Amino acid sequence: MTGDGTRVVHAGVPSAVPGRSFLPGPAFGAPYHLDPVLGPQPGVDGYGRTDNPTWRALESAIGELEGGECVTFASGMAAVSAVLLSVLRPGDTVVVPGDGYYKTRAFASSHLAERGVTVLEVPTAGPYPALETVRLLLIETPANPGLDVCDIADLAARVHAGGGLVAVDNTTATPLGQRPLDLGADISVASGTKALTGHSDILLGYACTRDPELAASLTGWRGATGAVAGPFEAWLAHRSIGTLDLRLARQSTNAAAVAALLAAHPAVTTVRWPGRPEDPAYAVASRQMRRIPGVVTFTLADKAAVDRFLEAASLVFAATSFGGLHTSADRRAQWGDDTPDGLIRFSCGIEDTDDLVADVRRALDAVIA
Template sequence: MLPGPVFAAPYHLDPAGWTPGSDGYGRGDNPTRRLLEDAIGELEGGGCLAFASGQAAITALLMTVLHPGDTVMIPSDGYYNVRSFAASTLAGLGITTVEAPTAGPYPPFEGVRLVLLETPANPGLDLVDIAEVARAAHAAGALVAVDNTTATPLSQRPLELGADVVVASGTKALAGHSDMLLGYAATNDAGLLDGMRQWRTLAGAVPSPFDCWLARRSMGTLALRLRQQSANAAAVAKLLREHPLAGAVRWAGDSELAARQMRIIPGLVSFELPSAEHVAAFLRASALVAAATSFGGLHSSADRRHQWGDSVAPGFVRLSCGIEDTDDLLADLTKSLDAAALP
């Protein structure tokens, strides 16, 4: 299906007045946005709502599900802004936050209202068995949400594995061109979907129609992009393990769980260089790897995550492999690492 036309946000009403259920104002509904939501929902296996960013989607979930006195469990090694939001906004509302590492062990789920997972985790790429955690959390009465940003629904379908809701940043690999912001949430729980829709409308956390069009356009090449990024990541991980300057190399494809839970291994690799200065030298020497805090785009990029407050070493690098020719990328990385190793 083609991405369709771009419908602007405001509309002209019928002279007889607005009919409930029809497009009256773009904050509440939009035909271009619905086309994108239908496409993502088909991939995720549930009803979908698009948001202005991934953080907006997670915020909508948290603010819809949680109430004063509730407890939420979040990854201690996941996206840092979720922890920041929990420590500020949620704490101020009387909501208790419990942190757990993605790979476990997990504390008891009793008394927890919502368990938020992120797998592979950003930036450390740890994995969690979604089905296993979902069974244990559901037995204790908790809802389970999965941040599917790194994997995308072509790689991993959390709803099929037992999750109640999926949230993600479409800014990254889903749209994949590094030219817009987008988030989404998907679920088969009609009540939860309606609650998040109401929150989105009242908070105004909607993506622009043109960004929705861009994202829907980009999804036509998603499978091609993911496969090349994955192939590049496998080759890059091997190169990094053989280079004397790089250490602590991690790639999700090394895990047996990844083979069971994901169809395509994401194109992210993490590693450590001796210092922040080595990372800067590495990036200056590279012709193909750009310094960027986002990931999942057409072009390879790297980010030194310590600068943002992540609990990682100063020389920790999250490398997002693009769709470049594999041999060209390996040659560029070898040259750049050799240059960074010089005194």
């Protein structure tokens, strides 16, 4: 098997043809020319909501990395909602992470519950209820923002014993950090807005599966609802994937250094990063994940402490989202997330490690000055 750096550079790249570009596209088009006599033909683009050659190149790339057939969407939430709504029916039971992305919980508790689906919220680290009657288990590991981790293979075996399906939100890990389909999951779903593309310039989502029927269902849902990615966004995403290995390597290195600093600083009350041996998630993460992401979650005393930290930092942007080139910090409580007022999801960028650590240290010192 080739290395990650080689895989991401060549993922989805077409065969070499003299005079053609390495990465063609984007192909813009709403209507395409039809055969004037035969009309629409299978395998030939006819309308832009149904397919686009730029999507296909990106889907080929992500599918290679995740190890399944990929369907792209307009955003991560479009992908998550497509999975939930195309799989679940009235009377079904779904389990969602009680400490995962709060918009997923909100969508499940409103739109799914009012459609007759029983929604159970369970912390990522468990304990989990009996899963034999669950139609769909959606897990997010590492969870956003708390970074707890669960054993995908164990949970998948339990759900499959009852005939249910397992979907894993792989946003934080990315397919270079974790391949859920290899661990028994039926669907790997993610926001490509974050570390996968990593330049903070597009919205994108995707779902991957090895089940042809699930893939067809997701593709049909996308076409019916119009939750399609734009061709320019798909082209930008594909171009960005080539540097994924390099970006993740620096972000993970920075996260290890920042987590060590946070753990030793008196301004910090809690710190979570699954790469630390002291972290509760370390044992499962080190066994299940191929690399630990560049997101660190820590807690300061209160909102005022977070304000002082952000005002004192020069390399840390106050912003939501994560996984980009630039280091950012997001006080999650401001979005209605059920977290302490002083909790920060800290996304390490690709700045020089020494510079970033020095900047974070100065900002932390300002909190208690």
